[in-house]
Amino acid sequence: MDATTAQHTIWPEVELIRNEFPILQQTVNGRPLVYLDNGATTQKPVSVIRTMQEYYTTYNSNVHRGVHTLSQKATAAYEAARHQLAAFIGAHHQEVVFTKGTTDAINLVAAGFRKDILQEGDEVIISAMEHHSNIVPWQLACEEKKAVLKVIPISDQGELDMDAFASMLNPRVKIVSVAWVSNTLGTVNPVREIISLAHRQGIPVMLDAAQAAAHIPIRVHELDVDFLALSGHKLFGPTGIGILYGKESWLQKLPPYQGGGDMIKHVTFEKTTYNEPPLKFEAGTPAICEAIGLGAAVAWVTEVGIHKIQAYEHQLTEYAVAQLRTVPGLRFIGEAKHRSGAISFLVGNHHPSDVGILLDQQGIAVRTGHHCTQPLCDRFGIPGTVRASLAVYNTTDDIDRLVEGVQKAVTLLG
Incomplete structure (x- = not known):
């Protein structure tokens, strides 16, 4: 299933929602922005x-x-x-x-x-x-x-x-x-x-x-x-x-x-x-x-409807986890049965910041580091993670861009 088909199968209204967020319409480093740092802060609709x-x-x-x-x-x-x-x-x-x-x-x-x-x-x-x-x-x-x-x-x-x-x-x-x-x-x-x-x-x-x-x-x-x-x-x-x-x-x-x-x-x-x-x-x-x-x-x-948002994001998270699993050497940090919003991962022995910088060069915004949870990172014995955090305006196309970007970053890092 290609990204557009998957996206519209999950929730056709998402493109209308995206149009209400002016910042999402721009390009970053020559590529359409993929904003996956919603755990740090969300973007604002025109009405706000x-x-x-x-x-x-x-x-x-x-x-x-x-x-x-x-x-x-x-x-x-x-x-x-x-x-x-x-x-x-x-x-x-x-x-x-x-x-x-x-x-x-x-x-x-x-x-x-x-x-x-x-x-x-x-x-x-x-x-x-x-x-x-x-x-x-x-x-x-x-x-x-x-x-x-x-x-x-x-x-x-x-x-x-x-x-x-x-x-x-x-x-x-x-x-x-x-x-x-x-x-x-x-x-x-x-x-x-x-x-x-x-x-x-x-x-x-x-x-x-x-x-x-x-x-x-x-x-x-x-x-x-x-x-x-x-x-x-x-x-x-x-x-x-x-x-x-x-x-x-x-x-x-x-x-x-x-x-x-x-x-x-x-x-x-x-x-x-x-x-x-x-x-x-x-x-x-x-x-x-x-x-x-x-x-x-x-x-x-x-x-928009918080119950609709919850249902859509649940499907989007499942899609993201499934697609990221296809990246060789990628491991998730935390795989709780009930999850929402954030997906943390590491790839091989690459430092999360290096992966994050290479994603940014492709127009993909994620968060890297300890996310103000240093004791939690100590619990897992890691310096931090790459975190992709979702919001209602994200799409399966964003996820596919993320997966493609991670694979490219790993290739460049060697």
Whole structure:
């Protein structure tokens, strides 16, 4: 089956979707761009770009404090975006805190636990496949409070050892914080089981959904998760914006993360009373345009249909894995039964960066290196990987170009 036939058999709408992304229409190094670095950041549809341009050209203003028309319009759009994000993940709008992104959201929760919850001898559980953003904040908290950071081991296939996880749960554990989808391996973790096991012992769970939000439907109330973080730029939205979802009871309990405007009710030199969540955690002028742009992004995803996206990407991932298996000497790093988004591999003894540079010369954008998961790479005894990460606008033609490019790179490297 040739690439065009396979592509149209999988999902004819993909070409219409590609036309909504101006950046995909260009050439790089004399070849049509094949963009397979979506795990790092996704491209933006015209609707997001136009929405942000409209803000800056017609109603640019600060929010929440102004009585003039532009401020009222900006405030309405900013809060409408919060409602859009809440609907997208199945939450109430007061449970959605705008942050700079997933990293900022995890730091917010870790700072709150460090200040008011963790005590000496307590434990925090993460997994061996975590991004540095879900390792370092908890390390800092544990170091300060003399708590213990524990790590769920993973198999050679890149799957969590759930028996080991279950044995780690005890009254000393104050939170479990894990990735829904591994940014390096593409492993989709059994988050329902993780939440269920932890909740049986009264332990809250935080999910890093940075790599899940563009690929998997999210319903936080159905999951019964306590915290969830995602980034806008991995969800076809702008950089510098994301959200923290938190159960209302937890957002009431956690202390403010930063001080300043919007997070206060009343200030005197003697005492400050804080605003209600989510504004309690949104100090200072927020990323207004970016939040509005993120609202437009989730509106775009909703219009396309997240379930359609998930089904298409599942078939595209299967196609990619099957085609890459034909490359002599190629080995996958992580072959979980349930995977999404990312495919990591090495070819022979070639350094991933060398392969990545030669792919770029052919107009193919992939990510190489440790992907901010150095402990995970250490677990597999490798310096890093070549990572091809997929999005809804990728096609089987992109995959065929990747396979052809890898084969050419290997030939050139000798």
